[in-house]
Amino acid sequence: MSESRWQDTSVAGEISWLNPQNLTYGFVGLGLMGGSFARAIREKVLGRPSSCGKIFACDINGASLTQSLSDGIIDSGFTLDEAPTMLAQCDVVFICLYPHATLQFMEKNRSHFKSHSIVTDISGVKAEIIRNLPKILRDDVDFISGHPMAGSEKEGYTHASAKIFAGRNYILMPLEQNKAEHLTFFKNLVTDLGFTRIIETDAQVHDHKVAFTSQLCHVIAAALVNSAEDTQITAFGGGSFEDLTRIAMINAPLWTELFAANKAELLSHIDSFQQSLAELRHHLETDNQQAMCQLLEGVRTKRIAMSRIEG
Amino acid sequence: MSESRWQDTSVAGEISWLNPQNLTYGFVGLGLMGGSFARAIREKVLGRPSSCGKIFACDINGASLTQSLSDGIIDSGFTLDEAPTMLAQCDVVFICLYPHATLQFMEKNRSHFKSHSIVTDISGVKAEIIRNLPKILRDDVDFISGHPMAGSEKEGYTHASAKIFAGRNYILMPLEQNKAEHLTFFKNLVTDLGFTRIIETDAQVHDHKVAFTSQLCHVIAAALVNSAEDTQITAFGGGSFEDLTRIAMINAPLWTELFAANKAELLSHIDSFQQSLAELRHHLETDNQQAMCQLLEGVRTKRIAMSRIEG
Numbered sequence: 001m002s003e004s005r006w007q008d009t010s011v012a013g014e015i016s017w018l019n020p021q022n023l024t025y026g027f028v029g030l031g032l033m034g035g036s037f038a039r040a041i042r043e044k045v046l047g048r049p050s051s052c053g054k055i056f057a058c059d060i061n062g063a064s065l066t067q068s069l070s071d072g073i074i075d076s077g078f079t080l081d082e083a084p085t086m087l088a089q090c091d092v093v094f095i096c097l098y099p100h101a102t103l104q105f106m107e108k109n110r111s112h113f114k115s116h117s118i119v120t121d122i123s124g125v126k127a128e129i130i131r132n133l134p135k136i137l138r139d140d141v142d143f144i145s146g147h148p149m150a151g152s153e154k155e156g157y158t159h160a161s162a163k164i165f166a167g168r169n170y171i172l173m174p175l176e177q178n179k180a181e182h183l184t185f186f187k188n189l190v191t192d193l194g195f196t197r198i199i200e201t202d203a204q205v206h207d208h209k210v211a212f213t214s215q216l217c218h219v220i221a222a223a224l225v226n227s228a229e230d231t232q233i234t235a236f237g238g239g240s241f242e243d244l245t246r247i248a249m250i251n252a253p254l255w256t257e258l259f260a261a262n263k264a265e266l267l268s269h270i271d272s273f274q275q276s277l278a279e280l281r282h283h284l285e286t287d288n289q290q291a292m293c294q295l296l297e298g299v300r301t302k303r304i305a306m307s308r309i310e311g
Numbered sequence: 312m313s314e315s316r317w318q319d320t321s322v323a324g325e326i327s328w329l330n331p332q333n334l335t336y337g338f339v340g341l342g343l344m345g346g347s348f349a350r351a352i353r354e355k356v357l358g359r360p361s362s363c364g365k366i367f368a369c370d371i372n373g374a375s376l377t378q379s380l381s382d383g384i385i386d387s388g389f390t391l392d393e394a395p396t397m398l399a400q401c402d403v404v405f406i407c408l409y410p411h412a413t414l415q416f417m418e419k420n421r422s423h424f425k426s427h428s429i430v431t432d433i434s435g436v437k438a439e440i441i442r443n444l445p446k447i448l449r450d451d452v453d454f455i456s457g458h459p460m461a462g463s464e465k466e467g468y469t470h471a472s473a474k475i476f477a478g479r480n481y482i483l484m485p486l487e488q489n490k491a492e493h494l495t496f497f498k499n500l501v502t503d504l505g506f507t508r509i510i511e512t513d514a515q516v517h518d519h520k521v522a523f524t525s526q527l528c529h530v531i532a533a534a535l536v537n538s539a540e541d542t543q544i545t546a547f548g549g550g551s552f553e554d555l556t557r558i559a560m561i562n563a564p565l566w567t568e569l570f571a572a573n574k575a576e577l578l579s580h581i582d583s584f585q586q587s588l589a590e591l592r593h594h595l596e597t598d599n600q601q602a603m604c605q606l607l608e609g610v611r612t613k614r615i616a617m618s619r620i621e622g
Contacts, residue, residue, distance in 0.1 A: 151550075221551075226591075243558070260600055273534060293564055299537050302537075
């Protein structure tokens, strides 16, 4: 990490964003995502043995905290009741909870965040967050709403890994009040963690696009597994079914919440997909091989163009 | 490869299946699949410098033959017109063509195969092959119909690789007249090439199962890419869309033919999938989060059970 990328524009009494190695990072929720961020910050930012910087975490699962302490990832663990004590010391807070729990936590702990700190979330739906901003924002705390487009079908701290961020997209929904130096700090931070593309957009565009790239894909994978006659079918598999349905090893409560919170966008994408599938089905049923082949050629061209953007 | 697995049961005048290193292998079609099989046999069976065994290939694409000769994979290349000359020398022939071309080639060259040789195909649909058996079978040639469940979204000899077979399934449709020693030889051969599970079934079961694990997945991936609003969407991707649609970089003429040749089975699977998708959509539209969560939990359990079989 080049020092020259971090410009000292701090004011007396405020946090210096010059050196991310000197900051204290707090995690609310140390599951797959919180744990992976904590690992990545330990490995790629603070280093071992640690610089002046620290990593704190609070979680309802004491075993995750104990494990992470013994892994040398976090410096201190806190129960949820002790969250105020933790938050008061943190310069950067990652809220790594389900969407509704994120809102509830931020509202409940509104007064406990450190003055001039940066708070970020990782919620997969954004309209509800933005709608509730007045309840969660404090003038002297900068909330940067983000969505790291990374994950795993495996859950919990034990599967956390800094590697899941390599080459991934990070979507940011900057607010008018976000300070430029905070945004710069945050973008540099996630770049150091392995993300290679940062998209800046608003909550509406986010929810529309992610309903397609993420939620619709999970719906399709779930529907496909649901329609399988038996579990022995993979003995006849050649990789396609396995690749399409790996994400069907789904965290059911989380995705139920994500689907419901983005209902209108998701329904609209399901409808478009159903129409597209019906078109292919029609060409097959009517033995229109010319139309089928043309459609598939178009799909091939489109997907190859996408893979250039995929990077 | 352990010698003890190959038992010499040959009769004077017939081919000895004792040592696969001494056999001559012929490829009809040296594209992605034919090329990958030829590479695997060179690397894992014959070795370099070669034993007594040889690899021959015929293809309409002279550049593939030239490249493969210079790669040290094949020993001789033949034009399609020269196929009879090649076939007369081959103990084991892999027909690596599209389904209809496979049938046409076998019928046209019925009299040219070497006596007592093994001939195999790799066609992704089997009912048509089996229906036409009387046209292609000769009493002194053993046809073992197979389907290697491996491939790539990339086409042609230049993308051929022995690695695509590692850990994959091989489906065999043995015929009553297949000689036991030929089946044993063939199963040992594909095991040596990297395949880890061999399924023996009939054409009907094959076409039913593969319509689900392979063809339906390609239809879904194509429909999903077709329904994407624009090619820029992958900037918002997190891996799910990319994994679901990699196979949409599809060989359009081949898959048009495969879909049409397995129409009834594929239509039936599309219908089941559409019903399953409609069920999820209904839970979403009616805000029935309990039913959605239950359905997703069931899918998770089912997919985890499948991944144990996936191996």
